Amino acid sequence: MRLLPWILLLSAACRTDDKTTDTASAGGQDTAPSAVDADGDGYASVETGGEDCDDGDPAVNPGAEETPYNGVDDDCDDATPDDDLDGDGYASVETGGEDCDDGDAAVNPGATESCNGVDDDCNGEVDDSTGDTWYADADGDGYGDPAVSVQSCEGASGYVADATDCDDTTAAAHPDAEEVCDCLLYTS
Numbered sequence: 001m002r003l004l005p006w007i008l009l010l011s012a013a014c015r016t017d018d019k020t021t022d023t024a025s026a027g028g029q030d031t032a033p034s035a036v037d038a039d040g041d042g043y044a045s046v047e048t049g050g051e052d053c054d055d056g057d058p059a060v061n062p063g064a065e066e067t068p069y070n071g072v073d074d075d076c077d078d079a080t081p082d083d084d085l086d087g088d089g090y091a092s093v094e095t096g097g098e099d100c101d102d103g104d105a106a107v108n109p110g111a112t113e114s115c116n117g118v119d120d121d122c123n124g125e126v127d128d129s130t131g132d133t134w135y136a137d138a139d140g141d142g143y144g145d146p147a148v149s150v151q152s153c154e155g156a157s158g159y160v161a162d163a164t165d166c167d168d169t170t171a172a173a174h175p176d177a178e179e180v181c182d183c184l185l186y187t188s
Contacts, residue, residue, distance in 0.1 A: 051076060068102075069094040098122055115153035127153045134159035141171040 035044030041058040044050025053076035054060040060072060066080045069092065073082065081087060083095035088105040091097025100122035101107035111120040113130040131153035135144025138158070143165035150156055167173035 046076075071095070132161065133163075134161060135163040135165075136168065137162075137165065138168045139165070139171040139173075141165065141174045141177075143174040143176075144168070 034048060035050045036048040036055070037044045037050070037052065038055045039052070039058040039061075041052065041061045041063075043052035043055075043061040043063065045052050045055030047055070051062045052060070053073060060074055060076065062076045064074045064076075066073075066075045066077075066082060068082060068085055071082065073080070083091040083097060084099070085092065085102045086099070086105040086108075088099065088108045088110075090099035090108040090110070092099045092102035094102070098109045099107070100119060107118060107120055107122065109122045111122075113120045113128055115127050115131050117126060119126045129151060131151055132155070133149050133151050134155045135146060136148035136158060137144045137160045138148075142160060142162065144160045144163050145165050145168035146163040148168075149163070150159060155161070164175045165173070166175070
């Protein structure tokens, strides 16, 4: 049943000498006699004083639920996010943005990476450039070479937390080694 003819008839009957019309709203829907609802969704267009931002599409109106990432303001409310659901200021990769997890505001291109098994900064690498510094221990004496290091959360095979080895080519040379008279200089 089309309401347009009835609305126009009521609109003409409700006119007064000062050219105003009687308007009312029931349940969030526009019922003003001068308002037009071209798509039949129960909401008049904004052009005619209603709230429907797209009166050519019945799926778009103030009562509709916003559908993420579709590029349409389904609920006619600019404040409802469509491409940044977690509100972290970064649009999701689904809409051409850089946020790799739009369900977690702590994960975005501006986040600081931490040791948690998550790519916090959305650079494609998990737990990179974070954690402790580990030093190569090529001679296996438990003391690392201060010139060769990596940064990681859990260390790596062949690396230790100590950086005090003065000669990482021989296990006999390290800060706690006993000095022997062999004409070689070792730190004790």
